[in-house]
Amino acid sequence: MNPRDTPDRPTFFPIGSFDAQRIEDAFSLMGPKWTTWSVMTMAQEGRPMRVRDVAARLPFVSEQLVGKRLAAMHTDGLVTRTDKRHGAPYRLSALGESLTHVHRTLADWSRNYLSPGAMAEAERVEDAVQRLRLRHSIAMIQVLDAGGPMRFVHIAEGVDLDVSFTRHRLLRLQADGLVTRTGPRHGDPYVLTGAGRELGPVYATVEHWSAPLATRWTPSPPVPVATAQRTHSGLPLGSDDARTAAALRRSAAVPNALFSHASQPQSRVPTAATASWAPGRVR
Incomplete structure (x- = not known):
């Protein structure tokens, strides 16, 4: 075992x-699709990026979809803009970083x-x-x-x-x-x-x-009691998931190494985050 x-x-x-x-x-x-890819792309670049710049690094996502995702990430505080002009570059906020x-x-x-x-x-x-x-x-x-x-x-x-x-x-x-x-x-x-x-x-x-x-969130609306959609890998892929998987396989422009990190031990959680927790139990 x-x-x-x-x-x-x-x-x-x-x-x-x-x-x-x-x-x-x-x-x-x-959780919204392509948020992780967008954040990691901008983190690796380490500079302000326009929508077209991010889209160029993610050839399996349309520029229009990248624009919508970055706009939503801006609303959520994950990215900021260098100024208010239309088309101004985005960069990761402290929260996004x-x-x-x-x-x-x-x-x-x-x-x-x-x-x-x-x-x-x-x-x-x-x-x-x-x-x-x-x-x-x-x-x-x-x-x-x-x-x-x-x-x-x-x-x-x-x-x-x-x-x-x-x-x-x-x-x-x-x-x-x-x-x-x-x-x-x-x-x-x-x-x-x-x-x-x-x-x-x-x-x-x-x-x-x-x-x-913590101070920004409001209570989430109740979740309706309904059949949950099972969309994860191992279950039949929906058309969007199938297209995404095919695009990832086809894309030679973004090799795995672009978004990979060297294997390393998991970082410790900051002391400030653990100071108030009860000691672990043995089960």
Whole structure:
């Protein structure tokens, strides 16, 4: 058995100690498609860039779409503009620049527990964000971390959500490699996978990154109880995802090395972010 998968491994960042809503709100800023690619492109360039400059580095994305994404990132505070003229260059804000540490943590988590193979770094980070950004998923992971194995009806009670919605969310979390069932029969309990149990450092980093935004957010609207769309890899790709995958394979202009980082140990979460947390428990 992989040492990472042993259930009694110490947890230094208890999953239940984090503010699930705050982390989900942070993921909602990182989550829109092409945000990660845009941020990492601008971080590597280290200079103000016009829409066409960013689009030139991302040949698989239209310039119009890049423009819309940068405009949304400007509204969210991830980028700033050098002046107010139409077409003025964008550059990363301090908040956007600080995403570099978050991206590295996400990439390390993905590489260690989900996808060890070669992958462009931006693609890896975006994949990790899509696995983690769904509403109420953090609360379910916290409930399972505290009381698993659990049947889905008990998980629904623990997060105070509709049973049908909970079932569909658990199916998505299972497809994303974060939870699994203890047996093949209907009704068998769910438990966290190794990747799910090792989310503490990821949540710690994202929560710390989101601190400057805490006063800006308003409560999110209720999520309607409906069937969740299962769009992750391993499930049938929608037409947009299929076109994106094909474009990434065709593109010779942006080799994996452009968005990759040398393998390195995961950076420590800043002391300021961990000082108030309770000591980890041994499970």
